[in-house]
Amino acid sequence: xPTVALGLLLALGLQAxxxxxxxxxxxxxxxxxxxxxxxLEEADASLGGxxxxxxxxxxxxxxxxxxxxxxxxxxxGLLMFRYQRRAARGVEIPIRRIxxxxxxxxxxxxxxxxxxxxxxxxxxxEIKEIQTIYSMMILRHVARKTAEFGTTLIVPxxxxxxxxxxxxxxxxxxxxxxxxxxxxxxxxxxxxxxxxAYCAGVxxxxxxEKPAANLMLGMFFAESLILAETGFMSGAIQVAGTAKQxxxxxxxxxxxxxxxxxEYFAVTAYLTREPNLLGTIRAxxxxxxxxxxxxxxxxxxxxxxxxxxxxAAPGWADVLRKLLAAGGGGGSx
Amino acid sequence: xxxxxxxxxxxxxxxxxGLLVVSLYAAGISSELPESEYVRDFHATxxxxxPGAIVLLSADFDPASAAELLPMYQGVIHHLFARDLxxxxxxxxxxxxxxxxxxxxxxxxxxxxxxxxxxVELGFLPGDDVxxxxxxxxxxxxxxxxxxxxxxxxxPLLADVGDNMRGISLLITASAGYPGILEWIAQVGGRYDVTxxxxxxxxxxxxxxxxxxxxxxxxLGAATxxxxxxxLAAPLxxxxxxxxxxxxxxxxxxxxxxxxQSWAHILILALIVVGNVIYFRTRVPTxxxxx
Amino acid sequence: MKREIPIxxxxxxxxxxxxxxxxxxxxxxAMNAELLDWAQVFFxxxxxxxIANLVRISLKQVTAGHADxxxxxxxxxxxxxxxxxxxAEIHGWLPAAFTEEHGNKALRNWGHAKIFVPxxxxxxxxxxxxxxxxxxxxxxxxxxxxxxxxxxGAVVMLGQVPIGDELTGGWASRALxxxxxxxxxxxxxxxxxxxxxGVLATGLRIVLGxxxxxxxx
Numbered sequence: 007x008p009t010v011a012l013g014l015l016l017a018l019g020l021q022a023x024x025x026x027x028x029x030x031x032x033x034x035x036x037x038x039x040x041x042x043x044x045x046l047e048e049a050d051a052s053l054g055g056x057x058x059x060x061x062x063x064x065x066x067x068x069x070x071x072x073x074x075x076x077x078x079x080x081x082x083g084l085l086m087f088r089y090q091r092r093a094a095r096g097v098e099i100p101i102r103r104i105x106x107x108x109x110x111x112x113x114x115x116x117x118x119x120x121x122x123x124x125x126x127x128x129x130x131x132e133i134k135e136i137q138t139i140y141s142m143m144i145l146r147h148v149a150r151k152t153a154e155f156g157t158t159l160i161v162p163x164x165x166x167x168x169x170x171x172x173x174x175x176x177x178x179x180x181x182x183x184x185x186x187x188x189x190x191x192x193x194x195x196x197x198x199x200x201x202x203a204y205c206a207g208v209x210x211x212x213x214x215e216k217p218a219a220n221l222m223l224g225m226f227f228a229e230s231l232i233l234a235e236t237g238f239m240s241g242a243i244q245v246a247g248t249a250k251q252x253x254x255x256x257x258x259x260x261x262x263x264x265x266x267x268x269e270y271f272a273v274t275a276y277l278t279r280e281p282n283l284l285g286t287i288r289a290x291x292x293x294x295x296x297x298x299x300x301x302x303x304x305x306x307x308x309x310x311x312x313x314x315x316x317x318a319a320p321g322w323a324d325v326l327r328k329l330l331a332a333g334g335g336g337g338s339x
Numbered sequence: 340x341x342x343x344x345x346x347x348x349x350x351x352x353x354x355x356x357g358l359l360v361v362s363l364y365a366a367g368i369s370s371e372l373p374e375s376e377y378v379r380d381f382h383a384t385x386x387x388x389x390p391g392a393i394v395l396l397s398a399d400f401d402p403a404s405a406a407e408l409l410p411m412y413q414g415v416i417h418h419l420f421a422r423d424l425x426x427x428x429x430x431x432x433x434x435x436x437x438x439x440x441x442x443x444x445x446x447x448x449x450x451x452x453x454x455x456x457x458x459v460e461l462g463f464l465p466g467d468d469v470x471x472x473x474x475x476x477x478x479x480x481x482x483x484x485x486x487x488x489x490x491x492x493x494x495p496l497l498a499d500v501g502d503n504m505r506g507i508s509l510l511i512t513a514s515a516g517y518p519g520i521l522e523w524i525a526q527v528g529g530r531y532d533v534t535x536x537x538x539x540x541x542x543x544x545x546x547x548x549x550x551x552x553x554x555x556x557x558x559l560g561a562a563t564x565x566x567x568x569x570x571l572a573a574p575l576x577x578x579x580x581x582x583x584x585x586x587x588x589x590x591x592x593x594x595x596x597x598x599x600q601s602w603a604h605i606l607i608l609a610l611i612v613v614g615n616v617i618y619f620r621t622r623v624p625t626x627x628x629x630x
Numbered sequence: 631m632k633r634e635i636p637i638x639x640x641x642x643x644x645x646x647x648x649x650x651x652x653x654x655x656x657x658x659x660a661m662n663a664e665l666l667d668w669a670q671v672f673f674x675x676x677x678x679x680x681i682a683n684l685v686r687i688s689l690k691q692v693t694a695g696h697a698d699x700x701x702x703x704x705x706x707x708x709x710x711x712x713x714x715x716x717x718a719e720i721h722g723w724l725p726a727a728f729t730e731e732h733g734n735k736a737l738r739n740w741g742h743a744k745i746f747v748p749x750x751x752x753x754x755x756x757x758x759x760x761x762x763x764x765x766x767x768x769x770x771x772x773x774x775x776x777x778x779x780x781x782x783g784a785v786v787m788l789g790q791v792p793i794g795d796e797l798t799g800g801w802a803s804r805a806l807x808x809x810x811x812x813x814x815x816x817x818x819x820x821x822x823x824x825x826x827x828g829v830l831a832t833g834l835r836i837v838l839g840x841x842x843x844x845x846x847x
Contacts, residue, residue, distance in 0.1 A: 069654050076652050083834050137834045166683030196687050202753035235760040252542045259768045271828050286831040351761040366776040401746040403754035437742040466673040473666045548815035563790045601793035610766040618770050
């Protein structure tokens with residue numbers, strides 16, 4: 007809901023601002039906003055900014071069209087480090103309990119009671135994908151739980167390099183539980199590099215070995231519904247988690263619990279309590295609040311300007327747009 | 340009745356879907372669609388290019404999504420050749436080149452086009468978004484030779500293409516996922532002076548609305564968008580003899596598929612309604628309702 | 631040094647690519663071009679690494695008498711068969727008469743068109759059946775949000791197809807356009823913002839050497 011509200015505000019803001027901005031034939035104006043805009047244009051040119059219509063033509067030491075991006079990245083970095091240091095010093099950074107997390111523990115417990123295995127699908131992307139990295143962290147937690155309870159854990163992987171990481175994660179989880187003997191290398195199975203061949207392989211495991219719990223956490227593509235529906239038909243409790251928004255509807259429809267979008271990153275922070283991750287979550291939240299504040303400011307400025315005596319002249323909304331718009335593709339609709 | 344849903348054999352649903360699709364497709368009825376604004380923009384952007392302009396056409400799909408994307412790819416090739424636009428064809432998915440080679444081999448002779456002068460096939464480049472960054476920065480560095488092992492110097496079309504996408508007026512991608520249009524926008528659209536158009540699968544189409552019409556001047560969403568575009572581009576077919584490879588056949592085939600899709604959607608809606616009716620009739624009242 | 635060198639390389643390359651994005655001066659652009667070329671080499675090598683791993687693991691399972699051994703043997707046979715066919719065609723090892731009659735990509739195109747395309751298209755087509763099944767089983771108007779979601783889904787399904795306009799007097803496609811451009815567009819922008827922050831965070835940590843999970847730490 008907050009992200010949708012944020013987006014709606016953005017859309018409203020842009021639509022409210024559009025009539026007042028950058029229209030062909032608009033008068034330059036002489037008010038304070040016009041003077042600020044003119045100063046910004048001069049500064050841009052003196053820094054060697056790209057001329058209009060040639061985004062690759064910048065000549066200065068920095069591409070001024072990308073300054074907003076650089077400032078945002080630096081600000082985010084500063085916030086992240088600040089909160090990481092606070093977390094490392096022991097300052098509490100609260101993260102709300104995510105229902106999907108309880109569901110993971112519940113699913114493992116159910117599998118233990120039924121004497122059937124837990125199936126963990128870490129997504130189908132390579133290790134360079136951030137969601138796969140996070141999936142390995144969650145896998146370690148799941149491996150610890152299954153080792154503690156003595157439950158079989160099966161991890162089919164699509165990529166041979168991910169298999170190596172999965173082995174490390176499961177081994178680490180078993181060690182964390184004090185049960186190194188619980189690690190079974192044969193249960194980390196490299197099936198195929200081909201997307202649908204992997205999907206067919208996992209579906210086959212679900213049909214034959216009938217896991218009681220399916221945990222699908224990572225980056226998924228078109229195979230998500232096939233996996234989730236096959237898992238449902240095999241009678242397993244299913245918990246899915248991905249930040250790939252295309253596949254969320256399929257998981258929501260077919261799984262018992264779905265960890266959605268940013269909750270997926272937060273789950274890792276919640277489980278590991280690593281200062282790095284906690285700091286990142288808090289920094290992201292702060293930046294989003296800042297973005298909402300800017301959106302509200304833009305909407306108010308644009309609305310006030312549209313209702314003013316001379317809406318064709320540049321207004322403070324145009325100054326804000328000039329300051330925030332990154333180069334290449336921005337500009338008037 | 341609560342057990343109806345739990346115990347219902349899903350294979351009846353599979354059978355219903357299968358029979359519906361097969362029977363309607365066999366019936367061969369087709370229907371026209373009204374064109375959406377973003378499809379019209381896609382068409383208009385192509386129409387606005389001057390003859391001789393160079394278009395970078397990227398095939399970012401595989402057999403799984405070819406049913407949705409190949410018709411729009413065929414339509415675009417027809418459109419570009421009919422308007423005497425030149426094409427540089429690349430691919431960031433390894434399974435795409437066999438499709439594109441076949442289409443160019445079939446369509447180019449219909450317009451009397453010459454390889455190396457009117458179009459060039461550079462083939463698959465590994466590296467996902469890194470490959471796209473390379474293509475944007477320097478096409479020549481990314482592809483020292485084309486897919487037929489011909490060097491750059493022996494391809495007259497490429498003499499007009501420079502670094503930083505200079506010489507390329509338009510980038511069109513048929514995109515099935517990653518890497519695809521979102522990566523093209525990030526790696527190329529935001530950095531260089533080139534207009535972007537896209538055709539995508541249904542699941543990716545909602546993403547594109549965030550970039551339209553600023554970063555993306557128009558797009559074709561799924562088979563629906565492809566059919567709408569083929570309807571707009573159909574007048575081009577008047578220049579061609581009817582037969583294998585003609586655009587009107589592709590359009591007619593897609594319109595036929597759209598009718599099948601229509602009724603499949605109606606079936607799914609009906610299943611949702613039936614499922615909800617069963618759910619509400621068997622739901623145990625809670626709280627105040629009980630009192 | 632086993633740890634330090636990869637971290638140092640990551641930091642240097644990450645900072646170089648980041649700098650080239652923000653700075654258009656010649657040296658950064660040249661460095662970026664060089665790094666991109668190297669990255670492509672690594673991607674190509676990664677393919678070979680993947681093949682080597684695939685062969686190693688499959689042979690291990692075959693020699694251990696794993697239950698899936700026959701399928702592993704078929705997979706290896708197809709892998710090397712296709713590789714051999716491609717090499718034969720590229721280097722002209724096939725009889726000239728065959729190449730003249732069928733073209734110099736006949737074997738690869740046959741494998742692609744007759745085996746790969748049908749298999750992949752078939753698996754993908756399962757989605758159509760599974761979505762119908764999931765729709766019957768799971769799409770419930772349990773709450774206000776679920777009802778809104780169902781309504782939006784119905785609007786999209788009707789608006790996308792010609793029969794929707796016929797049934798609703800032309801309103802389906804108009805409602806779809808409004809929903810997709812204004813509601814969905816706004817939501818997508820917000821989602822992209824949130825997702826990008828997550829990617830930015832992890833990217834920053836990797837580039838600055840803080841995140842080392844890629845080293846199995």
